[in-house]
Amino acid sequence: MRNHRKYYVTALFAIVLALSSIARAADNEVNLYSERQAFLIDPLLKAFTKETGIKVNLVYMKKGMLERLKLEDRNSPADAILTSDIGNLHNHAKAGLLQAVASKVLEHNIPANLRDPGGLWYGLTVRARVIYAHKDRAKPGEVTSYEDLARPEMAGRVCSRSGKHIYNISLLASIIAAKGREEALVWARGLKGSLARRPQGNDRSQVKAVFEGICDFALGNTYYMGKMATNEKEPEQKQWANSVNIIFPNQKDRGTHVNISGAGVTKYAKNKANAVKLIEYLSSDTAQKQYAMGNFEYPVRANIPLHPLVAGWGQFKADTVFLAAIAEQRTEASKIMDEVGFNQ
Incomplete structure (x- = not known):
């Protein structure tokens, strides 16, 4: 041997x-x-x-x-x-x-x-990390920022994939870079309180959950909307995409996380x-x-x-913070997700 x-x-x-x-x-x-x-x-x-x-x-x-x-x-x-x-x-x-x-x-x-x-x-x-909002159940102007998702009155209305997924860690790291650790911690804890179910699935799964009435809002990357809206192999995903609008968060301050x-x-x-x-x-x-x-x-x-479909989502203000600065906060973001027990 x-x-x-x-x-x-x-x-x-x-x-x-x-x-x-x-x-x-x-x-x-x-x-x-x-x-x-x-x-x-x-x-x-x-x-x-x-x-x-x-x-x-x-x-x-x-x-x-x-x-x-x-x-x-x-x-x-x-x-x-x-x-x-x-x-x-x-x-x-x-x-x-x-x-x-x-x-x-x-x-x-x-x-x-x-x-x-x-x-x-x-x-x-x-790619932008946006908020998907149900076309009927989400009221116009009800949510305009990431922070809005963490308000107490949003309890049971939000869906998300794992808080430890790299996309959500980067989003939280961007909030740390913009507002500091303490405010980011408050946001993560508030977002957990808004969840309609335990974090699970991928970004498309969250839009499906909105379509099915499990929640009214979800976090996701923009390009998934394009993939769902043009999916000929799984045409049911077109229905998911058609049930939501894209909200580009934080247009009145730092801009949407990209x-x-x-x-x-x-x-x-x-x-x-x-x-x-x-x-x-x-x-x-x-x-x-x-x-x-x-x-x-x-x-x-x-x-x-x-792409014409992407252009149809409208122009938006992107957060221009250096991504290198966001990357430096990723370890801290992961710790915060553990601290608030986001996935539990």
């Missing part, structure tokens, strides 16, 4: 070294690890290859990218990563898995609040120059238009037209 184990370890090591050697030799290639689904980004990658001649070797993983990069260490073939949410990007940077990139193209294309001040990661698409999907160059990238070219391309007019039309997200560039 020990001999077999030794053989497998040796074989695995040889494979890793071989992949590493291939990565070093591939001057016209770039190796991309992505937690964004292949069907979303494959058209972009093909367009990049057509324009530059650089082949993109895509490795998609639903989860575990950070752990894999840690395990592979300097032998990793990855040159760049793509992932969603500032929390994931921040975790990769904090773990020392990314390297700083200085690019005038990226600095020009991507607003300062949507990229790491040190150049470790760059936002490529934007988050990103983004990219970074790995610490041990063998094809760094190509990785930078890829990220620059993903911030270009061409790629930003494809992003906007493909997943109902907002482009990071204001000059890019929105």
